[in-house]
Amino acid sequence: MPADAPTILANSGGVVPGHRVRWEFGPLSEYAIELSGVHGRAPRVCLLATAVGDDPFIVASFYAAAQARGVAASHLALFPMPNVGDVPEHLLEQDVIFVWGGSVAGLLAMWQLHDLGPALRTAWQAGVVLTGSSAGSLCWHVGGTTDSFGPDLRAVTNGLGLVPFGNGVHYDSEQQRRPLFHSLVADGTLPAGYATDDGVGLLYRGTEFVEAVGEQDGKGAYLVERGAGGTAVETRIDPRRL
Template sequence: MSRSGQSHILAIGGGSFRPSRRHNQIEASALLRYGLDLTGQDRPKLGLVATAMGDAADWVLKMYGAFSGWDVEVSHLTVFPMPNVPDPRAWILEQDMIYVSGGSVANLMALWRLHGLDEAFEEAWRSGVVLSGQSAGALCWHVGGNTDSFGPELRVWAEGMALLPYSCGVHYNAEPQRRPLLQESVASGELPGGYAADEGVGLHYVGTDFIQAVSVEAGAYAYRVENEGAGRVKEFRIEPRLLTP
């Protein structure tokens, strides 16, 4: 294996960043500290990917600022108007952890596949690079979930990388369409059973096994959603481990 000796994915439902006391800035939450600790490195290399946000320069700069004072080596990968590094695959494999921001997961996957980044991320995962991300950056590693990539009305989406053979629910307690649509799509068989996360909760997988949920919000939960057959679904609440701020 590699740095951490195992293949980790940290899929975050929401809460990767918090508003900062500095004007118009953000701060990284303990969820990202948890992910960085999984690398096993004293000064991990953190790669930021904002494809789902159209590589918005202001957002990339905010993410850099969010790690101010952290003992990390931060860099980023963009594809607009062309890749910003000579060899994106090499850049991905050099990182200890990748963080993928939210935005449009449908656009993200289309561009990753166009540039061959999906294959590079899979190679990195298998070599021990920690893969992480929020919302679109959580859905992408799974079979799919539901998304507002096509408009404000959520739609079922099943075009993820499927490194994890599950569906994924994000913003589960914050957006009222999320829970019923995930349950309906699992019950109908459009999506496989899977896991969901409230705001402030991360889903930690080792290999393809769900290990635990972690949270920066008291009273927030993760969930297992299973198809019971005959068009029925069952949801089990999972108590996360509360992280120290």
């Protein structure tokens, strides 16, 4: 049962420390599952951990969290080769695709190598909910700020562009994020875009921003637009608390 419109929930959050497992699905991930509209069976959630090289520890932790939650889990690995025979078909069979954080530059390079972009676009258009945190947020946008190349943040501009915006993640926890995102929007490297504090997500229906949602109090989302004279204008968006 697909979502009733192409849906993305792009987060700076989504998992929380677990009680009996290392981590659990947090309110943002639970909301992504809710958006899929599944009733009467276990939701099908597929992990893409490309941004951490399909780290077996992350994959195992995901399956443990999924079992604790009652989710029908799968994962798509690209190292050392795809672990499923028909990647587009597998993605279309999901209710939610969850992209783990890490190197967004590495993720996008591997996805391009395996021509994953068209398959993800098709799944999104079919109503499979796309979600994820950090790199798993940036990837759906035109681009954003990344530490993929080292501790001094740089721009990434080759995102999938399913939504026509720039994206800033970890806006309140990493001091380089806000000024660099402002600079990239101000000089036209990135289009106007949305940024999230940790624990906040951005909901898109089709290519339109709908709302910001949060799993913590006191956090914000932000619209950053290009202003006059090569400046950036930031407008705070108060998230709806999940």
